[in-house]
Amino acid sequence: AGGGGAGVSNLMAAVKRARRTVDATIAALAEEDGLQVFLWFTVLPQLVSRLGHRSSAVVSHVQRILSTCMLKYPLQASWSMVPARKFRTAARRASAAADVLARARNASPAARERIDALTRLIDELVSLTNLPVS
Numbered sequence: 475a476g477g478g479g480a481g482v483s484n485l486m487a488a489v490k491r492a493r494r495t496v497d498a499t500i501a502a503l504a505e506e507d508g509l510q511v512f513l514w515f516t517v518l519p520q521l522v523s524r525l526g527h528r529s530s531a532v533v534s535h536v537q538r539i540l541s542t543c544m545l546k547y548p549l550q551a552s553w554s555m556v557p558a559r560k561f562r563t564a565a566r567r568a569s570a571a572a573d574v575l576a577r578a579r580n581a582s583p584a585a586r587e588r589i590d591a592l593t594r595l596i597d598e599l600v601s602l603t604n605l606p607v608s
Contacts, residue, residue: 540574
């Protein structure tokens, strides 16, 4: 009856090793010399949705990838990131999105200007959707 504990222990050790491998792989892909940045755009909506993940390691990886996208292609990435800062369903996700936007805005005065202009535009477009149709 005492053999079950060793099996569980071995399984947990295997899960930890697998998680370290996955974390290292994702971190390597997120680096500038990893996966080409434009390729992340194919999964951008999924990445934005994972900003609310309960694992801080996952959120950290996602923020790094999204920050890289914002720095390399600020106008394109902003269309997904700017609305994410106002998520109502998950405060954690909105906060993580705001952190990504802040990092991108602080990269340069030009980045700040572009992101601020696009933020104002998106906010205005959203406010138009609340106007009555006559």
